[in-house]
Amino acid sequence: MAASLALPMHHAQATETDVIVIGAGAAGLAAAHDLKAAGRKAIVLEARSRIGGRAFTDASLGPAYDAGAMFIHWAERNPWVQIARDLGIETPGESWGGGFRVFADGRPMTDADRQKRRGAFGQIDRRLETVDLTRRDLSVKELLGDLGPDMSQIASSGLLLSIGEESDRISTRDYQRLWAGDDLVVPSGYGNLVSRHGAGLDIRLNQPVSEIRWDGLDVAVTTPSGTLHANACIVTVPVGVLKAGAIRFTPALPARNRNALDGLGMGALTKIALRVEGDRFGIIPGTSFLEAGSPSRLMNFDLFPDDKDLVIAYCGGDHARELSAAGTEAARAHVTELLAQMIGPNIRKAVTGISFPAWWTDPFSRGSYSVCLPGREAARERLAEPIGGRIFIAGEATAGGGAMTVGGATLAGRAAAAKVARIKA
Ligand SMILES: Cc1cc2nc3c(=O)[nH]c(=O)nc-3n(C[C@H](O)[C@H](O)[C@H](O)COP(=O)(O)OP(=O)(O)OC[C@H]3O[C@@H](n4cnc5c(N)ncnc54)[C@H](O)[C@@H]3O)c2cc1C
Missing domain, CATH: 3.90.660.10 (Polyamine Oxidase; Chain A, domain 2)
Structure with a gap:
């Protein structure tokens, strides 16, 4: 039966599709493309009035x-x-043709202070090369601990502009495994590129999902326009949205997935x-x-x-x-x-x-990208574990070494689509 979300809630009938993908960011688009290529019918439900998510x-x-x-x-x-x-x-x-200048309280930083800064930044890499994390994980703040508060603060400041988080809330093990390269x-805009990649997919905009039911034989997904039933569902909303409880799972998420969410922040x-x-x-x-x-x-x-x-x-x-x-x-x-x-x-x-796109207060992102808390480095893989054999959480947070990025989100979306492809249509 053709899926339709046009009916108001009180008239909504059970409509059916094969796979529902929640979220039209990089992960959702990748999953939908791969499902389409595999001959599966996928509908993408997106809360915003645009696609691309955090690529904008x-x-x-x-x-x-x-x-x-x-x-x-x-x-x-x-x-x-x-x-x-x-x-x-x-x-x-x-x-960057124009160079880089550093200021302290509005005045150009002295050469001596700039030298000190450079020395502090090098410390993270140096310590990552020698630290022994086999027995236990450390926060990056602990990794830098004996540097002294001044140098440690300088070294951590770089992380505020790359990871977007304070160093006591970053797992060193997770940080260590993040991929590097060119x-x-x-x-013409990364966001524009991601949006163009949505061409040819069945994407429904302005459809914030409020509930996912998985207590029946199928998965039932509710938006303000009605309830849609499917054989499987790929959930690509940011972990900030999941942690805020914006989508109710009925029954509740299994303890392992909930525990994984607790180990991740934004x-x-x-x-x-x-x-x-x-x-x-x-x-x-x-x-x-x-x-x-x-x-x-x-x-x-x-x-x-x-x-x-x-x-x-x-x-x-x-x-x-x-x-x-x-x-x-x-x-x-x-x-x-x-x-x-x-x-x-x-x-x-x-x-x-x-x-001012304030991602932190944006209800459809609740932060910039996922950060793994110290000691919780298994959370990314655990979050992606199938729920009831039919629900698959994907998105940048589940991308292992590719986490926090558009490329990682895409690989995670593809991985979720491959798992769904093994379920009978
Ligand atoms: C300021 C900033 C700078 C960044 N810089 C880079 C960079 O330089 N390079 C890089 O690779 N990455 C960067 N990132 C990270 C990158 O943008 C994300 O990792 C990536 O876009 C995530 O893709 P995703 O599909 O997992 O999630 P999203 O893009 O967030 O897609 C999820 C979608 O789900 C939708 N959604 C949310 N709630 C609901 C709901 N209830 N119902 C339906 N839909 C819902 C959202 O609207 C969104 O469209 C940056 C992010 C930020 C914020």
């Missing part, structure tokens, strides 16, 4: 920028290199984009500034990237959580003030707009 090219300020994912990480094995090539989309290497960029990497018009303040487009005076001010700025009238500020961890909770106007005032201290007061007049 935002053009609301005029010039577009990637508000979520920007880099095709570990390009040597990332499926998006080939997907882009097939679509005729360019993916050059990253090039980074490429997508000048980082809070956050970008704040300002439209800056009329003046470049003598700054070469593509320059990066880092305000590194104190953890509560730590913020990176990409100034006029690709010669666009934009400044993209980003930060992570608890500072980003506070800014997200404070809202757009507070974020604008904070970021503009930091810029004014580094560049001069005239920047205030040149800021004409703000876009």
Whole structure:
């Protein structure tokens, strides 16, 4: 029977499909493509009015920028290199023409302090090479423990801008296994690329799923438009959404999957984009500034990237959580003030707009990407264990060494589709 979600709830009849995929981000799209290629009928239910999830090219300020994912990480094995090539989309290497300047409380950092910073950053890699984690996991904060509070804080600050989380909440074992490699960029937008990859799939927008029932012979998935029944369901919503209980499982998730969710958190990497018009303040487009005076001010700025009238500020961890909770106007005032201290007061007049995709407070992401808590490094694999033989949790959080990335989400979506393909239609 053809699936339909057009009926209001009280008229909704049981409609059927083969597989329901929840979420139209990279993982959901990959799963749906593979199921389609295997001759299975899959419907993708997406809560937002757009596809792409945390890969989102935002053009609301005029010039577009990637508000979520920007880099095709570990390009040597990332499926998006080939997907882009097939679509005729360019993916050059990253090039920041304008250089990098570091500030402390609005003033250029002294050479001695910059030297100290470089020394501290090297410590994480050095310690990862020698630490013995065979008996027990450590948090990254513990890994850096005997460095002294000052150096440890500097070393940890890099993680706020990469993992988006405080070092006491990051498992060293999990951090150690994350894949590394070359980074490429997508000048036309990584988010745009992911969206284009949705072509040809049966995707239903504005369908926030509120319940998944798996106590019958099939899986019943409820949205405001009705209930849809399927043989199997792939759930790709972020772990932040699952942890918030936005989707009720009936019966409840098995203890192993729940326990896995407890072992994962969401980082809070956050970008704040300002439209800056009329003046470049003598700054070469593509320059990066880092305000590194104190953890509560730590913020990176990409100034006029690709010669666009934009400044993209980003930060992570608890500072980003506070800014997200404070809202757009507070974020604008904070970021503009930091810029004014580094560049001069005239920047205030040149800021004409703000876009603040606060992933931490966004109900459909609840954070930037998954972070494994110390001692809980089995959580990613455990979360992906099949539920009742018919429900499969996928998404970046389940991607092992590829976790936290678009490429990892895609591989996880494909892995879930392969498991579903073994179930009879
Ligand atoms: C600021 C930032 C920077 C990043 N930088 C990079 C980077 O440079 N490179 C990189 O590879 N990765 C980066 N990432 C991470 C990357 O964006 C994610 O890992 C990846 O997009 C996750 O894909 P996914 O399919 O697992 O989840 P998502 O993209 O989140 O897709 C899940 C989908 O489920 C939908 N959904 C949520 N709740 C419901 C519901 N109840 N019912 C139905 N649908 C629902 C969501 O709307 C979403 O569309 C970044 C992320 C952020 C936030």
